[in-house]
Structure formats: structure tokens, C-alpha cells
Amino acid sequence: MDDVDANAPQGNSRADRSVREARDKYELIQDRNGRAYALTKHEPNAIALPINGRVFKKVLRKDAHKRNDLLRQDDLTLIIDELNAHAAIQDAPVELYLRVGPGSSGGIEIDLGTPDRKRVRLKSTGSGLTFHSAPSAQCEM
Secondary structure, eight states, rough: OOOOOSSSSSSHHHHHHHHHHHHEEEEEEBBBOEEEEEEEEOOOOOOOTTTHHHHHHHHHHHHHHHOOOOOOHHHHHHHHHHHHHHHSSSSSSSSOOSSSEEEETTTEEEEEOOOTTOOOOOOOOOOOOOOOOOOSSSOOO
């Protein structure tokens, strides 16, 4: 069964529709090791999904299903190849971090790994803190 309507403009296959949607939804980037990622656009705590990864392929399939398209393996291969090519032509590699990275105004940021993508920012302003340990937590010498 052919997935292209004879009257539709060229480039309207399942794969073409998925590539267009992915390019609208994600910023396609490469890290300094040349791995391609899809970075969610317009989100303050964006997440980078490896383009070649199982999770991103599942996202592509779900998005296509919402359009009443069913992606086959050969469709996914074409989509992933094209998205990798788009990521490869970006100007400069992007520095990606796993859970801990430099903060935007100094210090560090820690990704808490929560579904809502909460982060904690830690910045040193000098320490005026005094810590108290319970007697049961103190070391014996």
C-alpha cells in the first residue's frame, strides 16, 4: 500500500510529515562528541532526547499516531537519518550535562529527575552556616 496521495504535493509521505513535525517541535543539535539530540523548544527546562534512541522513536510513533499515521520501521529509518542530517549542520556543538551542570549565574544546577523537570540551583555566597549533628550521628574517636 502506498502512503502518498496521488493528488498531494510531493514530500507528503508519513516520513516527510514526521520530519516536518519534529523540526517544528524540536531544536536538532549535536553534542561535542557528534551525537544528535532533539531538544524540546520553548520549555524553560528542556530535555534532550538522543535522536537514535528508543524513547525518541517512541515519541515519533505516538506523534504520528495522533495524525492517524502508522510509522513502519523503514519510515523510522528515513526520519532518523534526515533528523541526524539536520542536527549535523548546526553551527556549534552544544554542551549537554547529565543531572549536574554549571548554573547560569555561577554555582551549579542539579536536575532532580522529577516528571515536572524541577531543578535546584546552588550558589556559594560564603558560608555563614553552622551545622548541628544529633549526638547519635557524631563520630566516636
